Amino acid sequence: MPELPEVEVTRRSFADRIADAQVVGVHMGKPLRWPLGCDPKVLVGRTVQTVARRGKYLLIHLDQGLLLLHLGMSGSLQFAAQLPPRGVHDHFELETSRGRLRLHDPRRFGAVVHAEAIDDPVARKLLGGLGVEPLEVGFDPVSFHAALHQRRASIKQVLLAGDIVVGVGNIYASEALFRAGIRPTLRADRLSKPRALRLHGAIVGVLQKALALGGSTLRDFSSAQGESGYFQLDAMVYGREGQPCRVCSSPIKGIRQGQRSTFYCPQCQKP
Template sequence: MPELPEVEVTRLSFADAIAGAKVLSVGLGKALRWPLGCAATQLVGRTVLAVRRRGKYLLIDLDHGLLLLHLGMSGSVRFAKQLPPAGVHDHFEMLTTHGILRLNDPRRFGAVVYADSEDAPEARKLLGKLGMEPLSDDFDVKQFYAGLKRRKAAIKQVLLAGDVVVGVGNIYASEALFLAGIRPTLSAARLTRPRVAKLHAAIQDVLQRAVAKGGSTLRDFSSASGENGYFQLDAMVYGREGQACRVCGTPIKSLRQGQRSTFYCPNCQKA
């Protein structure tokens, strides 16, 4: 599924282009994970002020209210002056004076939800329990350590949970743990302050590099302008089971954690 870097790449690819646009019409396809929360006609005439991100949610600020957009498992956004006619997997389309914003989602786990503000119940339900933003100044290493000390689960699972730090999905959790030299099965509570500091830096480094590479295109991800990502070509462990570690030459191993594949080097990540 699209993870934080892919969502940030998507945001960057259309945020400036849509800013200041007036909504002319909104079309809905098949039902998504959650309902829009208002009549589509209520959005007509509103102006797009900016596009932000919170975790894996895109926040499209309007002159009144906002849209919270989630890409789900297989969703992608397109924004262009003109697009082909909507297809069977196109479930949300917003025509604006600057172009067409469209959500394509074959599996329909994504969503577009309207809220009057971030304090509205609809927004708080989706955003209220999210952890610290790893690419912001709010990602405080002391708070990160305190959050991990309260969790006895495996560190990989705690990173994926999103309540301590948000958006570190499956690919980037494996990569960050490798960079920090931490075994993914180690209890989060057992990490010392120096190791937490190393993981904190590794998470930021991996996510920043992933954004710079346009994210990871494993199946069909592309930005709102149709560009693929290339971070997967630089992955140290993810998707490399049986291949030699790029650092020590030991074969990369994989295991299942929470029904997700985890990749690690048994030599570089001994504990």
């Protein structure tokens, strides 16, 4: 699943190029996770103002209303003046005066949803429960520790929940916990303040590094310009079960948590 770095890389790869474009057509493929919520024809004639991000949602602000776009498990965007003919897995295309924005999503867990405003019930339902953005000033380390202290679930599961800090998905939660030296099975409320502060810094550092490397391409992720990410080549634990730890040479362990794969070093990460 594309995580925060991949979504932000995608945003940066087309946001400036689509700004001020007028919508001249909307093409719908097979149904996605949620319905668009409006007649596609009403979008024609509207102008794209900005493209923002909230967690793993892209927010395409129009001069009237906005589109909330989620890439789901396998989605990716393309934006170009000309694109090949739409294929069987191309389920949404916004044709504009500056190019075509196309959502390719083989598993159709993604979504494009129209809302009249950022504070209307449609947008609030999707965005209202999201936690603090980890790369913005609101991600305060002391508040982070206080919030963790209220949770009895494992720290990995709490990070993935997204209601304390948003966008730290499976890859980057595993990597941040390694950097912080914390076992992913440790209960969140048992993290001392120093360890929570170390984890806070690790989350920021891992996400910043992932952004610098264009995100992670594990299967078919690419930016809206078709560029792959390279963070996975530098991963310390994710996807490395049985391989030697890059720090201590102990074999990396792999377990399942909440039906998701978790990777850690039993020597470097303490319970």
